[in-house]
Amino acid sequence: MRARAVTFDAGQTLVELDTAMLVSRLVERGVEVAERALAGAQPAAWRRYEEAVTAGGHQAPWHLFMTSLLVGAGVAPTAATDLATWLWDQQPVRNLWRRPITGMFELAQELATAGTPVGIISNSEGRLAELIAEIGWAAPFAVIVDSGRLGVAKPARAIFEHAARALGVTPAEIVHVGDSRTADVEGARGAGMRAIWFGAAAHATGDDGVAAAVDAAAVRAALARWELIR
Numbered sequence: 001m002r003a004r005a006v007t008f009d010a011g012q013t014l015v016e017l018d019t020a021m022l023v024s025r026l027v028e029r030g031v032e033v034a035e036r037a038l039a040g041a042q043p044a045a046w047r048r049y050e051e052a053v054t055a056g057g058h059q060a061p062w063h064l065f066m067t068s069l070l071v072g073a074g075v076a077p078t079a080a081t082d083l084a085t086w087l088w089d090q091q092p093v094r095n096l097w098r099r100p101i102t103g104m105f106e107l108a109q110e111l112a113t114a115g116t117p118v119g120i121i122s123n124s125e126g127r128l129a130e131l132i133a134e135i136g137w138a139a140p141f142a143v144i145v146d147s148g149r150l151g152v153a154k155p156a157r158a159i160f161e162h163a164a165r166a167l168g169v170t171p172a173e174i175v176h177v178g179d180s181r182t183a184d185v186e187g188a189r190g191a192g193m194r195a196i197w198f199g200a201a202a203h204a205t206g207d208d209g210v211a212a213a214v215d216a217a218a219v220r221a222a223l224a225r226w227e228l229i230r
Ligand SMILES: [Mg+2]
Pocket: 009, 010, 011, 012, 013, 178, 179, 180
């Protein structure tokens, strides 16, 4: 079946952790961490996150990610645990995932302008639509499915099916783009969608319904192969 619609994950696909904002939030709590140290600690923290996502849930993986990140950047473990709890509580009002990833929103806009239904499917805190509006990128998205509102998180089939219904297409007509192999790639494939595995860790899986893309240009090329874009 021909692909007709595209959905995007949010965190680490459309937006990434704003490390400058995190530094300033930590200063509010009397903790000084260099932005460079946070950047260096991210790969290992994301590996911990991925392991935790496989085990299920969202708050626990997020907390584990943030604790690992802070410890990796030099914060003492007990303080890191408390700070992660505070930052999680702050997420609904001061979302740290707000730095646009180069070219991705522009790609979503290009698709929407060409008449392709575009949506977001995210494991988030229930206020993702507000965040996307706050950073000025709401226009391309016909649908924003936020697990914190729906009560179902990726990789569950139901969240992908919900997005398909909301976009007025079948799951088989959707290409989903996301950075998490478990939540996005396996989740979308389990729901009958095609998937583009996004980011530095992405690689070929041997499944011809999955493309790997390191950046927005590579996502665009994969969408062109599936005739979603010229
Ligand atoms: Mg993500």
